[in-house]
Amino acid sequence: MGPDSSQDAQTISQVGEFGLIDRVTSGRAQSPGTALGPGDDAAVLSAPDGRVVASTDVLVEGVHFRFDWSTPHQVGRKAVAVNLSDINAMGAVPTGLLVGLACPPDTPVALVDELADGLWEEAQQLGIGLIGGDMVSSSSLTISITALGDLQGRAPVTRSGARPGDVVAVAGRLGWAAAGLAVLGRGFRSPVAVVGAHRVPEPPYGAGPAAATGGATSMVDTSDGLLADLGHIAEASGVAVDVDSARLGVPQRLTEVASALGSDARHWVLTGGEDQALIATFPAGSPLPAEFREIGAVLEGTGVTVDGSPYQGPAGWEHWR
Known part of the structure; x- marks a missing residue:
């Protein structure tokens, strides 16, 4: 948006809610499927498939990000x-984003400008935009995003379709x-x-629809970790899953970093x-x-194992644990 230097020192309490909304949304290109974008009581999207895939994530400062570790962009x-990844995991393509932003009144306008630039940059990699949302005052900065998607005539790929005999496969990076x-x-x-990789994940955009077209029986993204998310598939599908660590592999770069920190790179990957x-x-086949x-197999039974044995230690991230 390119605000001038005199505006950089302003806080959002000085700009006001509607001024802030205008800074975040004005001059941005919307996707062709957006019939009505920001500025009214609600946005209007076309839904050519007749169904809408929707997912929401909330990111809280100090829990999911820190500005001393990451830039607002x-x-x-x-x-x-992280929101578009959920749409990807259903085998859908994204169509639009709704953004809720809660932040303290003394938040610099320049920070919100940079944050908005990051939101738009990632969204426009897939040709979509921010079609609406809300902005409120809060004691801590919180970002809530609802992503919308289209199945393009395909059935959604859920967590509950895995069957014994299926192979387990992964697209994208693990442990980084x-x-x-x-x-x-x-x-x-x-x-x-x-x-x-921590500051900005790189979801394998497009791999979800490719998996759906290729006959995937179940799918999930690694929000919580490989073993934890395989556990979601195992539980929803009523099956067991075994990971073959030899097929999984551990990137050399992660091994080097783990050695320097006295950590376990295999644990990061899993x-x-x-x-x-x-x-x-x-x-199979x-x-x-x-x-x-390919990294493993679906079996009769319950739970997730690594090379045939239960994994010792936490399987991944859990809130409130």
């Missing part, structure tokens, strides 16, 4: 990425965001690639969340979409 991108969080927690700011990779199951690699 990076936080904006992350907020959108957890490694970045560990690095930042020790007071370091490098390696840049690892730290950057349990680290926020990479927003996709885990899907496919019928069916060709996997190009984005996916």
Whole structure:
């Protein structure tokens, strides 16, 4: 939006709610499917499939992000990425975003400008925009995003369709965001690639629809960690899942970082969340979409194992634990 330097020192209490909304939304391009964008009581999107996929995530300062670790621009991108990942995990394509922003009155306008630039940059990678939302005063900065999507005539890929005999496959990175969080927690700011994975995840956009087209029987994204999210599939589908660690692999870069920190890179890969990779199951013998690699199998029974044995330790992130 390019506010001038005299505006950079302003706080949002000086600009006001409607002035802030205008700064976040004006001059931005909307997708062709947006019949009515920001500025009215509600937005209007076309829904060519006749169904709308919807998902909401809330990011709270001090819990999901810290401005001493990430720039507002990076936080904006992350907020959108974690939401679009959920749409991806249903096998849908995103169509629009609704944004709720709660922040203290003394929040600098420049911070919100930068945050908004990040929100829009990530959204427009997929040709969509912010179609509406709300802004309120709060004691802490909180971002709530609702992502909307379209199935394009396909059935949604849920967590409950896995069957014994299916193969388990993953698209995207595992363990990188957890490694970045560990690095930042020790007071370091490098390696840049690892730290950057925590600041801005890189969901495998497009892999979800590809999995749906390729016959995926179930799918979930790695918000909480590989084992925890495989647990969601196992529970919803009434099956057991075993991960083959030899197929999974541990990237050399993560091994190097873990060695420097005295940590376990394998643990990051198995349990680290926020990479927003996709885990899907496919019928045995069916060709996997190009984005996916096989890492395990669906079995009779319950629970998740690694190389046939229960994993020792927490399986991933849980709120309030």
